[in-house]
Structure formats: structure tokens, C-alpha cells
Amino acid sequence: MRTILPREFPMSNFDFDLFVIGGGSGGVRAARFAADLGKKVAIAEKKALGGTCVNVGCIPKKLFSHAAHFSSDFEDAKGFGWSSNRPSFSWHDLLTNKNKEIERLNEIYERLLVNSGVQIIRGHASLKTKQSVSVEGHIYTAKNILVAVGGKPEIPEFPGSEYVISSDEAFYLKKLPEKVLVVGGGYIAVEFASIFNGLGCDTSQLYRGDLFLRGFDFDARTFLANQIRESGIDLQFNCSIKKIKKQNERLIANFSSGEEVSCDLIMYATGRTPLTENLGLENLGIKVDSKNAIKVDENYRTNIDTVLAIGDVTNRVNLTPVALAEAMTIVSYLYGDGKKRVDYNLIPSAVFSLPNLATVGLTEEEAREKHKEIKTFITEFKPLKHTLTDNHERTLMKLVVDNASDLVVGAHMVGADAGESLQGIAVAMKAGATKTMFDETIGIHPTSAEEWVTMRQPVKQ
Ligand code: NDP
Numbered sequence: 001m002r003t004i005l006p007r008e009f010p011m012s013n014f015d016f017d018l019f020v021i022g023g024g025s026g027g028v029r030a031a032r033f034a035a036d037l038g039k040k041v042a043i044a045e046k047k048a049l050g051g052t053c054v055n056v057g058c059i060p061k062k063l064f065s066h067a068a069h070f071s072s073d074f075e076d077a078k079g080f081g082w083s084s085n086r087p088s089f090s091w092h093d094l095l096t097n098k099n100k101e102i103e104r105l106n107e108i109y110e111r112l113l114v115n116s117g118v119q120i121i122r123g124h125a126s127l128k129t130k131q132s133v134s135v136e137g138h139i140y141t142a143k144n145i146l147v148a149v150g151g152k153p154e155i156p157e158f159p160g161s162e163y164v165i166s167s168d169e170a171f172y173l174k175k176l177p178e179k180v181l182v183v184g185g186g187y188i189a190v191e192f193a194s195i196f197n198g199l200g201c202d203t204s205q206l207y208r209g210d211l212f213l214r215g216f217d218f219d220a221r222t223f224l225a226n227q228i229r230e231s232g233i234d235l236q237f238n239c240s241i242k243k244i245k246k247q248n249e250r251l252i253a254n255f256s257s258g259e260e261v262s263c264d265l266i267m268y269a270t271g272r273t274p275l276t277e278n279l280g281l282e283n284l285g286i287k288v289d290s291k292n293a294i295k296v297d298e299n300y301r302t303n304i305d306t307v308l309a310i311g312d313v314t315n316r317v318n319l320t321p322v323a324l325a326e327a328m329t330i331v332s333y334l335y336g337d338g339k340k341r342v343d344y345n346l347i348p349s350a351v352f353s354l355p356n357l358a359t360v361g362l363t364e365e366e367a368r369e370k371h372k373e374i375k376t377f378i379t380e381f382k383p384l385k386h387t388l389t390d391n392h393e394r395t396l397m398k399l400v401v402d403n404a405s406d407l408v409v410g411a412h413m414v415g416a417d418a419g420e421s422l423q424g425i426a427v428a429m430k431a432g433a434t435k436t437m438f439d440e441t442i443g444i445h446p447t448s449a450e451e452w453v454t455m456r457q458p459v460k461q
Contacts, residue, residue: 016042018334019133019142021125024051026311026323027148028109033331035116043118044125044135049109052150053320055102056168061191063098065352068198072391079389089200091176126280130306144306144334147294149279151272151312160244163251164266167192177201177265181253183241185212187351188269194354197233204234211237213351217363219378220412223396224357227414230392231354274313291315299333300326317347348426350419355393358418360426361410364400373403377455383416383448397451399435406434421449
């Protein structure tokens, strides 16, 4: 791929070499690494540093997920001889500890930026010209501007939609609901349904289609749906809410089926949208797509050559590690040899439901379209830990193999710590591991992960 380097402008005319709008994962990474190369860099952020991931995303979500897991851990412990009264749970303590940790991370982000020599500018930034930005009335000029403002939850409008919350508010609830409805079938809905359920809320998850987690492997989605129902969540497919009324402190939801359900919290996790409002994109005629995501070329340049964009605001692969990789690529493009590239193939990811679903590569359905002939290997079992517990959680592991090359083209897992297991599988797949290499690898006994290297008989050809 040809790398087009940005046009040269004399530095002396600018306040900064790089002005980053947005202090989330991608923005902070780009700012720090550019400053470490001796560039004069500013970053503007109106909220806490760290963006979605640190403040209202990955990190607090994973902490909540750990909290939710304890409820089954206490039950499971009985099978191993532990007996005691079930400890009580304090949402207030969890929230306090979580908030403390997030503040610690905010400070770390600030320190990293300051130590790299990045100037942090507090306030809302918008583009003025192709080389200037306005923040709270001040104008700053920069040779290049990087837009890394991320996204925000999107909730459809319908009668009563003003009563629902998004994941942003779920991270700061004053009290846990007794009965909660979670609407949506993507990462966030599935993860929060498990969190609420694990923390003791009576939880229903409603998804408008036949089976949630569209785009993931069918066997894995189906298996996870069964596990989630087994964990106590009332999972309803082909179900949506038509309207919501408020009665005293309760919310009454009217389902598409005609059913009326009373609850005390309704959370919508129906997708996210790029945060492009009031950014001044229109001042420059920066092109966006039908979902308002900023359009960029292979070097993350917008149609204005001095303005670049990365991360969720470009709505491509909306994952923190992808934004970080894009940031490193930008720095290489602007200030290095421009050779660094993000490989958008084989990006692993995990849904932190309880149990987790993790995946890398092609689903069986995609592999059947892309390759002439494939084989799939599936193992489904009760993990050793649960041979002594009353927990019915089971694990599924699946490999998708291209017959012609013997390459493992897809790996999917539903089970405890599936995300941890799949990271190593992703490395093997990126290195071009074949099924024969998996078979020749010695397992670590006794683990669930050893099943990756002991699946011998294809289940589907
Ligand atoms: P997703 O886009 O993943 O899922 C949105 C869900 O909401 C889909 O099930 C969709 O249904 C449904 N939906 C959309 N519109 C409506 C509507 N009007 N009424 C009812 N249902 C609707 O969004 P999320 O909010 O879950 O997550 C956003 C992104 O954040 C993810 O794509 C991911 O990139 C990232 N993320 C990653 C995480 C991780 O790595 N663990 C965790 C959390 C988020 P349908 O399938 O029918 O379109």
C-alpha cells in the first residue's frame, strides 16, 4: 500500500505540531507517542481523561463483571467443603471502590501525558479551520489535528424512551434495581444482563431478533443463550418494547407481544453513535457516512489532508486495542517511516457475559462462504471445577479449519475466562498455525484450554 505523507507546513507558524481532540484511549496514545518523539502536542478533553474505556466502558464493566461472578463463586465453594452464610453485597461499596479506581486511572493518564510533555487543555474543542481548533474561546493552531472523540450510546425514540437509561448511567446507579429489563443483543446488553443478574437483580434481556450477538458464530451464540438462561436471566428473543409508562416509582413496559411488565429500571444497549456533534466538521466540509462516522483513508486522513481521525468516531472496529493500534499507526505515518499498518484481520474480542464468549477469525458461516471446504471441531464439556459443584455451567470450544490449507481460520469459545484463552489462540492464528500444529502442541493438563489441542474428530465437514 502506498503511503502518502502529509503536506509540509513551516512549524514556526503553529502553536503545536499535533492537536488531539479527545482524551480517550486512541487520543492519549497518539498524543503521548508523538510528544515522546519530540513533537509539540496538545490534547483537549472536556470530561475525565481515559474516555469511554476507562470511565464508562471496558474497565468499570470488567470490575462489575468480577463483582457479579462472586455470587456463583460463593455457591460453588460449598462443593469444595467451604460453608458459611452467604456474605451480603453492598452496591455502595462496589461503586465507591470502582470510582476510586477510575479516579486513580484518570490520574495515571494525566501523569503519562504530562511526563511526555503533552499540554492538556480542558474544555470542548471544535475545528475552526483546517489547522486551527477552538477551545472555550481560545484558538490554537496546529500543523495536524487528530480527531479521536469516540462515541456515545444511542437510544431509539419511542413513547416513554425518556425513562430508560444507557450504560453510561448504569455505571453510577444510586441503587441496584430489584427488577431490570436490558434491551439489545450486542456486547453491552449481554454483558450488563449478566452483571445485573449476578448482583442479584431479577433480570430480563430482550432482543428484537431470533438470536442475540448477530455476527458471532451461530453455535457459540446458541450455546451462550442456553448458558445465560441456565444462569437465571429471562432471555427473550423476537421481543421489543413498544412503550413505557411511569407509575409511581415503577416503570410499566408494553412488549411487542402485548405483555405488560412492571420493573424499576430499563437499560437500552442498542448501539453507539460517533460523537461528531459540535465538532465543527461542517466548517471544513469533513465527510461523514450515513451514521455520522468520519470517513478516513488508509492513513486515517479525512478529506481535509491536515485533519485525521481514529477510533470509534470512525465507526470501524470499535474496540480499545484497535484505537491504540490506529494511534501508533498515525504516529508512524506523521513522524516515522509510515510503514506501520493495522491488520484488521484476526482481531480477537470477548463478550464479558457470565460465562464469557470469545472469538477470533471467521465464524463457521463466514468460513463456508470464503473457503471451498472447511471442517469444524467442537468440544463441549463440564469444566473440572464444576464436577464438585452444583453449577451447571458448561464450556464450548470450536475450531474452524480450511481444508485446502489446513489453516485454523476461526476459534470460538464460551466458558469461564474465554477471553484469556483466546488471546493465545489469536497469536497462533496470526502466526499461521495449521490444525496439524494445534494437534502437535502438548496440552497443559488439567485445564480447559488443553481442549484446543486435543480436538481430533471433525463434527461438520
Ligand atoms: P452493538 O452494535 O454491538 O449491538 C447493538 C444491539 O442493539 C444489537 O443487538 C441490535 O440488534 C440492537 N438494536 C439496535 N437498534 C435497536 C433498536 N432500535 N431497538 C432494539 N434493538 C436495537 O452495540 P453495543 O451497544 O452493545 O456495543 C457498541 C460497541 O461497543 C460494540 O460494537 C463493540 O465494538 C464495543 N464494545 C465492545 C466490548 C468488548 O469488547 N467486550 C464491550 C462493549 C462494547 P440487531 O442485531 O438486530 O441489529
